Amino acid sequence: MSPPALAVHNLVKQFAGTAAVDNVSFSLAENEFFTLLGPSGCGKTTTLRCVAGLEQADAGEIRIREQVVFSGRDGVHVPTNHRPIGMVFQSYAVWPHMTVFENIAYPLRVRGRPRSRINDRVAQVLQILDMPGMASRMPSQLSGGQQQRVALGRALAMNPAVLLLDEPLSNLDAKLRESMRAELQLVQRTTGLPILYVTHDQVEAMALSDRIAVMSGGRVLQIAEPEAIYERPSNRFVLDFIGAVNYLPSVVLERSGERLCLRAEDGTPLTVQTGSALESGRELLMAVRPEDLRLEPEGTPCCLPGTVALRSFLGNALEFRVHCHKTSFRVQTEKERPFQVGDRVALRLHRGLFLAHDDKVVGIWHDLENNLVHG
Amino acid sequence: MSYPSRNARPWLDHRRAFFLFLAVFILIVVVYPLLQVGVRSFLVEGGFSLQNYRQVFLQPRNYLALWNSLWISVLATLLATIIGMLTAFTVQRTDIPWKNTFRVLLVLPLAIPPLFSAMGWVQLVGPVGLLTQAYTGLFGVPTAPWNIYSATGIIFVLAVNNYPFVFITVSGALQRMDSSLEESARTSGAGTWRIMRNITLPLVRPAIYGGALLAFVSSIDNFGIPAVLGMRAQFYVLTTRIYEALTIPNMPLATAMSVLLILIALLSMLAFRRAEGHSGQYAVVGGKSVTPNIICLGRGRGPVTLGLLALIGIIVILPLFALVLTSFLRFWGADLIWDNLTLRHYEAVLQSAGARRGIVNSMILAPAAATILMMVTAMISYLHIKVRYRGAGVLDGLGIIPFALPGSVIGVAMILAWSNPLFGPTLYGTIWILLVAYLMRYMAFGLQSTRATLQQIHNSLEEAAWTSGAGGLRTLKDITLPLLRPGLVAGWVLIFISSFNELTVSVLIWTSGSETIGVWIFLMQDSGFIGRASALAVLCLPVMLILYVLMQWLGRLEEHKMSQKSRSTP
Numbered sequence: 001m002s003p004p005a006l007a008v009h010n011l012v013k014q015f016a017g018t019a020a021v022d023n024v025s026f027s028l029a030e031n032e033f034f035t036l037l038g039p040s041g042c043g044k045t046t047t048l049r050c051v052a053g054l055e056q057a058d059a060g061e062i063r064i065r066e067q068v069v070f071s072g073r074d075g076v077h078v079p080t081n082h083r084p085i086g087m088v089f090q091s092y093a094v095w096p097h098m099t100v101f102e103n104i105a106y107p108l109r110v111r112g113r114p115r116s117r118i119n120d121r122v123a124q125v126l127q128i129l130d131m132p133g134m135a136s137r138m139p140s141q142l143s144g145g146q147q148q149r150v151a152l153g154r155a156l157a158m159n160p161a162v163l164l165l166d167e168p169l170s171n172l173d174a175k176l177r178e179s180m181r182a183e184l185q186l187v188q189r190t191t192g193l194p195i196l197y198v199t200h201d202q203v204e205a206m207a208l209s210d211r212i213a214v215m216s217g218g219r220v221l222q223i224a225e226p227e228a229i230y231e232r233p234s235n236r237f238v239l240d241f242i243g244a245v246n247y248l249p250s251v252v253l254e255r256s257g258e259r260l261c262l263r264a265e266d267g268t269p270l271t272v273q274t275g276s277a278l279e280s281g282r283e284l285l286m287a288v289r290p291e292d293l294r295l296e297p298e299g300t301p302c303c304l305p306g307t308v309a310l311r312s313f314l315g316n317a318l319e320f321r322v323h324c325h326k327t328s329f330r331v332q333t334e335k336e337r338p339f340q341v342g343d344r345v346a347l348r349l350h351r352g353l354f355l356a357h358d359d360k361v362v363g364i365w366h367d368l369e370n371n372l373v374h375g
Numbered sequence: 376m377s378y379p380s381r382n383a384r385p386w387l388d389h390r391r392a393f394f395l396f397l398a399v400f401i402l403i404v405v406v407y408p409l410l411q412v413g414v415r416s417f418l419v420e421g422g423f424s425l426q427n428y429r430q431v432f433l434q435p436r437n438y439l440a441l442w443n444s445l446w447i448s449v450l451a452t453l454l455a456t457i458i459g460m461l462t463a464f465t466v467q468r469t470d471i472p473w474k475n476t477f478r479v480l481l482v483l484p485l486a487i488p489p490l491f492s493a494m495g496w497v498q499l500v501g502p503v504g505l506l507t508q509a510y511t512g513l514f515g516v517p518t519a520p521w522n523i524y525s526a527t528g529i530i531f532v533l534a535v536n537n538y539p540f541v542f543i544t545v546s547g548a549l550q551r552m553d554s555s556l557e558e559s560a561r562t563s564g565a566g567t568w569r570i571m572r573n574i575t576l577p578l579v580r581p582a583i584y585g586g587a588l589l590a591f592v593s594s595i596d597n598f599g600i601p602a603v604l605g606m607r608a609q610f611y612v613l614t615t616r617i618y619e620a621l622t623i624p625n626m627p628l629a630t631a632m633s634v635l636l637i638l639i640a641l642l643s644m645l646a647f648r649r650a651e652g653h654s655g656q657y658a659v660v661g662g663k664s665v666t667p668n669i670i671c672l673g674r675g676r677g678p679v680t681l682g683l684l685a686l687i688g689i690i691v692i693l694p695l696f697a698l699v700l701t702s703f704l705r706f707w708g709a710d711l712i713w714d715n716l717t718l719r720h721y722e723a724v725l726q727s728a729g730a731r732r733g734i735v736n737s738m739i740l741a742p743a744a745a746t747i748l749m750m751v752t753a754m755i756s757y758l759h760i761k762v763r764y765r766g767a768g769v770l771d772g773l774g775i776i777p778f779a780l781p782g783s784v785i786g787v788a789m790i791l792a793w794s795n796p797l798f799g800p801t802l803y804g805t806i807w808i809l810l811v812a813y814l815m816r817y818m819a820f821g822l823q824s825t826r827a828t829l830q831q832i833h834n835s836l837e838e839a840a841w842t843s844g845a846g847g848l849r850t851l852k853d854i855t856l857p858l859l860r861p862g863l864v865a866g867w868v869l870i871f872i873s874s875f876n877e878l879t880v881s882v883l884i885w886t887s888g889s890e891t892i893g894v895w896i897f898l899m900q901d902s903g904f905i906g907r908a909s910a911l912a913v914l915c916l917p918v919m920l921i922l923y924v925l926m927q928w929l930g931r932l933e934e935h936k937m938s939q940k941s942r943s944t945p
Binding site for chain 1: 833835836838839840841842843844845846849853854857858
């Protein structure tokens with residue numbers, strides 16, 4: 001196996017005594033699109049800036065292609081301009097006093113490349129970015145999306161060992177963001193550069209990444225492929241942060257062999273097959289994603305009875321808000337469901353279910369209908 | 376390759392070296408002279424004493440000057456605020472034509488030194504002034520029912536010189552106001568006048584106070600106007616009294632009065648801050664959609680436009696016209712006939728060695744002060760804003776102080792600090808004392824323009840250069856300096872104009888050989904050579920007007936660039 005393009009070990013960075021980055025470790029393979037995902041203040045941007053050398057970490061180690069660029073123990077801190085990186089900033093940071101060509105050529109010029117090679121490389125980058133004929137434009141003549149591409153081109157120009165992207169799409173409007181997302185994927189496929197990507201947008205992270213590290217409070221909570229993050233969250237925070245989820249407080253009634261009997265807050269009983277050891281009397285949260293619930297006509301057995309409070313048309317789906325006893329559920333269904341606001345309905349668990357206790361996820365089912373012993 | 380970590384830096388790295396250099400500069404230029412004023416005002420023959428202050432409050436002519444300064448400035452500020460508000464509202468919020476022309480013309484008084492303005496008004500409505508002669512001729516009376524050599528005259532001329540401060544701040548606030556604030560009042564059912572009264576006026580109130588403070592400080596600070604209009608009538612204010620005390624010379628008295636001027640400046644600033652605080656700080660800036668609440672004047676549009684034109688004609692154009700006319704008249708008050716026109720004042724001025732020295736000195740001092748200040752303040756602001764060097768903020772704070780001080784104080788401080796200095800050369804008696812004085816007086820201009828520009832330069836623009844492989848110096852040269860250039864140029868021009876126009880300080884510290892143009896004009900005016908004084912003033916006017924237009928143009932250019940910049944770095 002080839003050495004990682006980027007390896008971060010036990011990184012710690014404190015601001016005024018509080019740890020912004022708390023013992024973070026991860027590594028990127030060549031060609032990998034790796035995303036740090038988390039809410040604002042989770043330490044993802046600080047981690048990225050430590051990799052870039054814009055912040056000096058307090059402890060840990062950072063290696064880029066086996067070269068140590070930071071080591072707390074050995075007192076190594078390679079200045080940003082000596083690290084083999086390219087970076088795209090949230091604010092684009094395209095220099096307003098330079099043309100598109102000068103912006104993209106800058107990393108090459110700084111390193112004293114010959115003029116002819118600079119011209120070739122900039123032309124090549126403009127080709128990759130699909131911006132031919134824009135070389136002599138000033139940034140002020142470009143749209144936000146085009147400026148973002150110039151920023152990306154500047155980061156690509158040197159063929160860096162790793163490409164760092166700090167929320168590059170968050171300043172674009174929704175439509176443009178989607179097309180830039182596709183473009184980023186294409187660029188990565190073309191160039192094969194390893195990318196360290198920072199975002200708070202889980203949809204973006206899912207769509208783009210080979211692997212995602214979910215961060216909170218300066219710590220990495222889970223590192224996995226997007227599917228795994230969504231379907232097998234390792235803890236309550238990840239479950240909560242990724243996708244939407246409905247909670248229903250419940251209690252373990254009894255456990256007999258492989259069977260677990262639960263009772264929801266409103267009295268609805270549920271029995272599932274399980275391997276996990278949960279003693280009776282334990283208080284839990286049942287967690288269900290909106291698309292894992294189904295609406296049935298009133299009176300359907302094995303279902304929670306409720307009333308439709310809101311109905312919204314999402315284009316590709318319908319979303320309902322259903323009041324059941326003390327809890328309100330978000331339910332996403334295919335468009336054909338005939339229910340209207342005010343209808344009495346029944347909610348059926350039909351695919352996935354999570355059981356959460358404190359900040360842990362203690363049970364996960366994805367083919368619930370086969371495991372449901374009795375509703 | 377191995378790199379040392381940050382902890383391994385030597386004690387005197389380049390940042391600290393820069394900081395120490397700048398700290399020494401601020402200490403010498405700002406702190407040392409101010410300490411001299413404070414300490415010396417309490418010193419009598421080497422011991423602590425309140426004798427100097429007793430001198431101020433025991434002699435009526437001294438405390439009267441203090442009192443005069445106060446009430447004159449208050450009334451002048453009131454009048455200036457009324458003119459400034461009326462003109463600002465008329466230009467920004469009615470449908471009068473030629474708004475851009477009016478905006479330029481209405482701030483023109485800022486380009487004209489107050490001394491010139493005072494001279495022009497004397498030549499217009501003085502004892503043998505143009506309007507006075509016209510009036511007495513028309514009505515067949517021996518004298519006109521007004522007297523420009525009076526407190527009223529001083530108040531009036533101060534007001535017509537200082538109203539642009541209020542005009543600028545209030546029109547700025549009116550322009551930047553989020554129009555949705557007014558629109559929501561309209562959708563709530565309020566009419567145009569009601570919106571003005573209940574929404575617009577309260578929202579621009581902080582701007583009114585801000586402009587009024589500038590007008591007030593500028594009135595307290597002014598020397599040229601009370602010198603030309605008051606000294607003849609034995610009517611003294613603090614600045615002219617300090618001037619008089621220094622010609623005797625009574626240094627301890629001047630020092631004590633300077634401290635009193637500092638106190639007045641500080642108190643007035645506190646008072647305005649309080650008033651501003653009570654009026655509330657609203658976030659009214661930020662609206663991009665500028666479709667303001669415009670009052671349609673209807674049939675009143677013509678008369679209002681004419682009125683505004685007349686106002687500009689009277690307070691801006693007429694005194695300048697009188698100045699130009701006087702410079703060509705055989706003697707002041709001569710009849711306006713062809714035979715009385717002459718160029719001899721111009722010949723006399725250009726042949727006078729003193730006047731020529733003044734021109735040369737001003738041409739050396741103004742660019743020197745502007746260049747030195749922009750270099751030093753750019754470094755201070757860079758350490759403060761970008762490097763976030765601890766202590767640079769203190770330098771910035773110290774450098775701003777002289778901006779709040781009346782010029783007379785700075786003049787006295789300069790004499791105390793440099794006529795018999797604790798260290799270094801005796802600058803008093805050379806033109807270099809004027810240079811140090813200008814450095815002190817206008818440091819704030821440089822700090823403000825470089826600080827504002829650097830704050831606009833998003834940190835990521837420099838970080839992008841580092842991640843592109845550029846080192847610190849390379850980044851400074853390729854990214855930071857080019858982006859800072861508009862601020863540097865704007866600050867330079869502002870300091871140049873201000874130094875070129877400076878009189879309040881210069882008139883206190885000039886010595887034979889170190890005259891400036893302003894000093895020379897004042898001296899000629901003061902000793903009765905009205906024609907020559909006017910001729911030299913007229914020679915200066917084009918320079919000042921051109922520079923002023925240049926500054927306005929640069930400002931607009933920068934605004935334009937900034938709007939582009941903000942688009943590229945949201």
